Amino acid sequence: MRGVLRDLKEYPSRWRKLQEVVRNPIMREALERAMTRFAEGRALALEGLGDFQEWVDRCREMKDRALEKSQELWDKVKEEVETRGGTFYLAPDAQAAKEYIGRLAQESGGNLVVKGKSITSEEIELNPYLESLGLEVVETDLGERIIQLAGEKPSHLIVPAIHKTKEEVARVFSGAWGREVPDDPYLITKEVRKDLRKRFLKADVGITGINVVSADPPAFFLMTNEGNGRLCATLPPVQVIITGWEKIVERMEDAFTIFDILPVNSVGLKYSSYLSIFTGPFAWKKGRQFHVVILDNGRRKALEDPLFKEAMRCIRCGACMNVCPVYRTVGGHTFAHIYMGGIGAAWTAITDGLEEAREVASLCTGCGTCLEVCPMGIPIPSLVERVKELAKDKGQAERMAVRLVSRRKLLESAVGLTALVAPEKISRLPGPAGTITQERILERPQQPPFHPWALSRGLELGKGGEVTLYAGCLVEYYYPQIGRDAVELLARLGVSLQIMREECCGLPARTVGEMGLWEELAVKNLGYMPPGKPLLFLCATCMSGIHAYQENGGELPPLYDLSQFILEKLGDGAFPGFYEAKVAYHFPCHLERHLGIREEPLKLLSQVKGVELVEGDEAHLCCGGAGLYAFKCPPVSAEILKRKLEWLEREGVEVLVTSCPSCIMQLRGGVEKKGMPVKVMHLATFLLEAMGKGTDGGRMKNER
Amino acid sequence: MSEDRLFSRFVEEFEAAGGVLLYPRGEETLEEVLTRMVEEEGIKSYAISQRTPRFKVIDTLFKDLGLEKSRDYPSLDLGVTRAHGAGALTGTLVFVFKEGRDHLLTSLPRIHLAVLRREDLYQHVSRAVAPHVQDRGELPPYISLVTGPSRTGDIELTHVTGVHGPEQLYLVVVS
Ligand code: SF4
Ligand code: SF4
Numbered sequence: 087m088r089g090v091l092r093d094l095k096e097y098p099s100r101w102r103k104l105q106e107v108v109r110n111p112i113m114r115e116a117l118e119r120a121m122t123r124f125a126e127g128r129a130l131a132l133e134g135l136g137d138f139q140e141w142v143d144r145c146r147e148m149k150d151r152a153l154e155k156s157q158e159l160w161d162k163v164k165e166e167v168e169t170r171g172g173t174f175y176l177a178p179d180a181q182a183a184k185e186y187i188g189r190l191a192q193e194s195g196g197n198l199v200v201k202g203k204s205i206t207s208e209e210i211e212l213n214p215y216l217e218s219l220g221l222e223v224v225e226t227d228l229g230e231r232i233i234q235l236a237g238e239k240p241s242h243l244i245v246p247a248i249h250k251t252k253e254e255v256a257r258v259f260s261g262a263w264g265r266e267v268p269d270d271p272y273l274i275t276k277e278v279r280k281d282l283r284k285r286f287l288k289a290d291v292g293i294t295g296i297n298v299v300s301a302d303p304p305a306f307f308l309m310t311n312e313g314n315g316r317l318c319a320t321l322p323p324v325q326v327i328i329t330g331w332e333k334i335v336e337r338m339e340d341a342f343t344i345f346d347i348l349p350v351n352s353v354g355l356k357y358s359s360y361l362s363i364f365t366g367p368f369a370w371k372k373g374r375q376f377h378v379v380i381l382d383n384g385r386r387k388a389l390e391d392p393l394f395k396e397a398m399r400c401i402r403c404g405a406c407m408n409v410c411p412v413y414r415t416v417g418g419h420t421f422a423h424i425y426m427g428g429i430g431a432a433w434t435a436i437t438d439g440l441e442e443a444r445e446v447a448s449l450c451t452g453c454g455t456c457l458e459v460c461p462m463g464i465p466i467p468s469l470v471e472r473v474k475e476l477a478k479d480k481g482q483a484e485r486m487a488v489r490l491v492s493r494r495k496l497l498e499s500a501v502g503l504t505a506l507v508a509p510e511k512i513s514r515l516p517g518p519a520g521t522i523t524q525e526r527i528l529e530r531p532q533q534p535p536f537h538p539w540a541l542s543r544g545l546e547l548g549k550g551g552e553v554t555l556y557a558g559c560l561v562e563y564y565y566p567q568i569g570r571d572a573v574e575l576l577a578r579l580g581v582s583l584q585i586m587r588e589e590c591c592g593l594p595a596r597t598v599g600e601m602g603l604w605e606e607l608a609v610k611n612l613g614y615m616p617p618g619k620p621l622l623f624l625c626a627t628c629m630s631g632i633h634a635y636q637e638n639g640g641e642l643p644p645l646y647d648l649s650q651f652i653l654e655k656l657g658d659g660a661f662p663g664f665y666e667a668k669v670a671y672h673f674p675c676h677l678e679r680h681l682g683i684r685e686e687p688l689k690l691l692s693q694v695k696g697v698e699l700v701e702g703d704e705a706h707l708c709c710g711g712a713g714l715y716a717f718k719c720p721p722v723s724a725e726i727l728k729r730k731l732e733w734l735e736r737e738g739v740e741v742l743v744t745s746c747p748s749c750i751m752q753l754r755g756g757v758e759k760k761g762m763p764v765k766v767m768h769l770a771t772f773l774l775e776a777m778g779k780g781t782d783g784g785r786m787k788n789e790r
Numbered sequence: 791m792s793e794d795r796l797f798s799r800f801v802e803e804f805e806a807a808g809g810v811l812l813y814p815r816g817e818e819t820l821e822e823v824l825t826r827m828v829e830e831e832g833i834k835s836y837a838i839s840q841r842t843p844r845f846k847v848i849d850t851l852f853k854d855l856g857l858e859k860s861r862d863y864p865s866l867d868l869g870v871t872r873a874h875g876a877g878a879l880t881g882t883l884v885f886v887f888k889e890g891r892d893h894l895l896t897s898l899p900r901i902h903l904a905v906l907r908r909e910d911l912y913q914h915v916s917r918a919v920a921p922h923v924q925d926r927g928e929l930p931p932y933i934s935l936v937t938g939p940s941r942t943g944d945i946e947l948t949h950v951t952g953v954h955g956p957e958q959l960y961l962v963v964v965s
Contacts, residue, residue, distance in 0.1 A: 313955030
């Protein structure tokens with residue numbers, strides 16, 4: 087209980103922080119620009135590569151194979167490095183790695199260290215450590231140099247200083263060099279070149295990260311665009327490589343496979359300017375040294391975990407962040423510890439502990455947008471869930487809320503009470519909770535619940551219904567009208583329904599890592615499900631939650647989303663309805679990305695006469711609702727929603743249809759708050775209205 | 791891929807990445823294109839990595855043009871080196887280094903001119919690296935794959951070339 091109170095007390099300040107971030111126009115605009123550019127570039131560049139899924143399969147298989155025998159492969163690399171006169175050190179943790187590199191630097195006899203961009207070195211907080219030894223450390227990647235001089239953290243994986251305008255960058259360098267620097271990117275770059283060139287030539291030690299290491303032949307691959315990496319690696323007398331245990335692949339060809347996809351997926355570039363391959367001391371000058379530091383720091387342990395092991399395939403291309411609605415909104419200062427984004431939550435857990443990881447994880451909506459672009463097939467949302475599961479003592483308030491909504495009896499009482507006391511629409515909550523209603527209104531739950539009504543209509547199990555309906559908690563207690571509309575719609579289409587006893591699908595429990603509760607609910611629901619008969623859903627999230635029972639070996643009847651079911655029912659026939667309006671469909675994340683249902687809803691809607699269908703990329707964006715997320719991170723949720731609403735406005739959409747009550751809550755809340763003339767409807771309601779109240783009904787414009 | 795197709799694909803990608811193919815180009819002779827490059831880029835100093843006859847030709851030409859040959863690599867306008875191979879699919883040049891200072895000519899001067907033998911062109915750049923695997927199955931200490939000039943977008947995503955490496959990458963292909 088204490089944890090819950092502590093959490094609740096922290097919420098308002100957390101919200102305030104998030105609000106500040108989402109209201110920073112420079113950051114927002116810069117992030118937006120970068121991510122749009124990279125995402126568009128990626129799409130274009132991918133065309134030249136053929137089927138993306140084939141790449142994913144290939145990369146995944148190749149990398150898993152290497153990780154499986156990583157010990158053997160590293161042994162081989164070590165032997166070769168040492169044979170050639172280099173040193174090879176496997177650092178068990180961050181401290182050991184820092185100390186080792188610190189010693190190398192001190193033994194070099196000099197004190198100037200130049201560095202290429204390396205997130206592994208950030209992981210071990212190398213710079214402050216070296217500085218504490220009295221060494222001068224100079225980052226040489228332009229973006230990293232800006233950040234270093236400004237004393238800030240990177241806001242984006244690929245363009246670390248994206249949040250700084252050229253004027254701010256000019257000020258940073260003016261301050262550092264004690265003279266006026268013009269605010270022109272070209273001129274600044276040339277000045278930096280001059281400044282850093284001197285340092286490269288004088289440097290005693292050069293430290294770089296590495297993207298990939300191959301075992302056959304043993305080789306270290308480093309990709310950069312600016313060319314600073316290869317200068318760091320080849321100019322100073324002491325070359326130090328620091329990289330993670332997971333970077334290993336078997337053959338040189340495998341490394342090249344990764345570089346075929348890395349720059350394309352990352353920034354939409356076919357190849358970066360420089361791919362440097364190092365294999366041992368490069369003795370162009372006498373006495374040059376070559377040192378390799380491989381960092382474990384939790385990695386080998388992670389390889390033993392069936393889920394975390396999947397994160398080890400990450401090649402840090404950043405694509406998952408470029409498309410992530412949360413990252414686009416708050417950036418890498420907020421949605422990160424050191425590693426950024428949803429995948430960053432997993433990496434933080436592996437290398438830095440659960441406390442920080444949970445913080446990062448709590449910002450993820452679980453929308454799954456990242457799944458579509460990861461070349462290594464990493465199940466990012468599942469990893470985020472796992473982090474939450476392991477970080478048991480964190481996020482107590484959220485867990486408590488989930489335990490409440492996962493228990494039907496508790497939920498029923500809570501909702502019943504709310505329905506009694508709350509006004510029909512809540513447009514402003516008091517105190518700090520006002521943040522929740524800043525960009526959306528809340529609706530009062532409708533009464534009475536769905537099941538008693540359905541039973542009164544004779545829909546109980548075993549009465550010959552051909553299809554079983556799983557209504558889900560939100561239809562049951564919040565929007566029972568959707569359920570009633572569905573029953574009527576299906577009756578008019580000649581389908582005989584039955585309802586089943588239900589527990590919560592368990593998805594909320596899963597998303598906060600309450601796996602025990604999730605399993606308990608799954609077992610119960612599986613027990614209630616009549617075998618063999620199609621199971622029909624009015625909520626994409628519930629369908630996805632129940633679909634996931636298969637992971638634990640649950641045997642399920644065939645599952646249907648309403649759109650799938652009706653299309654199948656209609657066969658070649660058209661939908662017998664009419665609705666004259668500009669209609670858009672909002673794809674619930676769970677429907678599209680977790681269940682892979684992408685075509686049916688549009689196909690069905692386009693069959694309804696009178697419908698002018700509005701399509702666009704925005705139809706697929708997360709709405710920011712994500713169950714309890716809208717209450718947990720209201721400012722972020724509202725910003726994500728904004729994008730959707732702007733689209734509706736731009737396109738003049740009159741009716742927005744969707745298949746998830748949680749999305750309806752979010753979308754309608756936003757539309758009504760803004761007073762937009764858009765009706766937000768469940769597909770069932772829309773189709774029923776299209777069929778009209780009479781036999782040949784339907785909706786004409788002037789009827790609404 | 792036919793040899794001509796391979797070559798045209800290479801040129802397409804090489805130039806898309808920001809490189810400039812100097813030769814062969816239309817009817818112009820090697821001397822003509824190099825002279826033009828020297829004028830256009832305002833090149834005053836240079837260094838050259840090899841002594842083979844082909845490089846001699848270039849060397850003599852530069853001398854005749856009055857360029858200063860210097861060993862102060864960091865302040866040079868132009869570095870001339872051999873490219874040991876190339877990959878057509880990405881327009882990438884391969885430079886292989888075992889020892890010596892030649893690698894500095896690919897990274898320090900303002901402009902880099904590479905000379906590639908047409909028979910060293912492969913479809914995928916990995917094929918162009920493979921021939922350099924040595925006796926024990928190992929690679930030389932440093933191989934540099936270069937695709938276009940050095941570039942950045944770190945300030946407001948504005949594209950700027952010549953951050954730490956060459957501003958411009960020129961190529962001469964000989965058969
Ligand atoms: S699931 Fe959605 S919010 Fe979470 S990391 Fe992936 S894209 Fe971002
Ligand atoms: S998780 Fe996948 S998409 Fe994200 S950085 Fe890693 S490899 Fe790239």
